[in-house]
Amino acid sequence: YPHSLRNIDELCASIVRSHRETSQFPLGELQALRWKLFSREEIQAYQSKSVDDMWQHCAIRLTDAVQYVVEFAKHIPGFRMLSQNDQIALLKTGSMEVVLVRMCRFFNTENNTVFFDGKFAGVEVFKSLASGDLITAVFDFAHDMCALKLTEQQIALFSALVLINADRPCLEDRGRVQRVQRSVELGLRHILQRDNLEGLLHKLYQRMAVLRSLCSLHMEKLRWFSQRYPLTAHSLFPPLYKELFA
Numbered sequence: 560y561p562h563s564l565r566n567i568d569e570l571c572a573s574i575v576r577s578h579r580e581t582s583q584f585p586l587g588e589l590q591a592l593r594w595k596l597f598s599r600e601e602i603q604a605y606q607s608k609s610v611d612d613m614w615q616h617c618a619i620r621l622t623d624a625v626q627y628v629v630e631f632a633k634h635i636p637g638f639r640m641l642s643q644n645d646q647i648a649l650l651k652t653g654s655m656e657v658v659l660v661r662m663c664r665f666f667n668t669e670n671n672t673v674f675f676d677g678k679f680a681g682v683e684v685f686k687s688l689a690s691g692d693l694i695t696a697v698f699d700f701a702h703d704m705c706a707l708k709l710t711e712q713q714i715a716l717f718s719a720l721v722l723i724n725a726d727r728p729c730l731e732d733r734g735r736v737q738r739v740q741r742s743v744e745l746g747l748r749h750i751l752q753r754d755n756l757e758g759l760l761h762k763l764y765q766r767m768a769v770l771r772s773l774c775s776l777h778m779e780k781l782r783w784f785s786q787r788y789p790l791t792a793h794s795l796f797p798p799l800y801k802e803l804f805a
């Protein structure tokens with residue numbers, strides 16, 4: 560149990576603060592953009608991009624989001640006490656999952672659009688990725704997360720729990736990760752009890768299973784893409800995207 564934190568309230572406060580400081584876009588800013596949609600011409604422009612151009616375009620933007628998740632992870636009490644290898648192993652499998660959890664803040668359930676390139680885009684914008692099943696799954700998950708109406712605090716603690724997962728492959732010191740995971744679990748339970756939303760805990764654990772299948776679908780598509788467009792995947796994708804997902 561990290562010595563620096565006297566109690567569970569302090570743990571929750573530090574995770575929520577870190578989430579807020581690494582949110583990339585304040586909620587208010589996104590609310591203001593919710594009805595800024597792409598014109599028919601703009602949608603056609605995205606749809607006429609080549610597969611590799613659109614993949615590169617998306618990889619660059621998602622890598623921005625991943626950078627913020629890496630920053631978030633560093634401020635989770637106990638994360639930095641883990642070995643470098645274990646920190647990388649947790650980020651390798653968990654960072655895209657946290658991006659997908661955070662994506663619900665960037666999603667408008669009234670018209671099924673997600674923030675992309677400064678406006679809100681429907682699934683049709685991503686047609687040229689030739690990955691309709693991935694995009695549908697990403698949108699369905701975002702819609703599903705929005706339905707839970709999580710507060711920023713709940714998103715913060717849930718994101719930390721998604722990241723600090725002692726069941727991840729290739730961990731050197733599983734016991735140590737377990738101890739940090741248990742403290743984060745206590746934090747999530749604590750804030751859910753305080754808001755008397757214990758029922759939500761079960762739903763969040765169910766969502767973690769969906770996240771795992773969604774991320775393996777992402778990896779499967781990325782493998783398919785890298786085989787078809789090795790040059791783009793190896794030399795045009797952001798290094799962090801390759802490091803974590805390829």
Ligand SMILES: COc1ccc2c(n1)CCN(C(C)=O)[C@H]2C(=O)Nc1ccc(OCc2ccccc2OC)cc1
Nearest residue numbers: 617618620621624658661662665673674675676677697
């Ligand atoms: C943390 O949550 C968010 C939410 C939205 C955004 C961000 N962060 C960062 C800033 N951002 C910008 C600048 O556009 C947004 C973004 O990247 N949007 C976006 C990108 C790609 C999408 O689908 C393609 C796709 C999805 C999953 C996996 C691979 C994929 O393609 C290869 C859909 C939306």
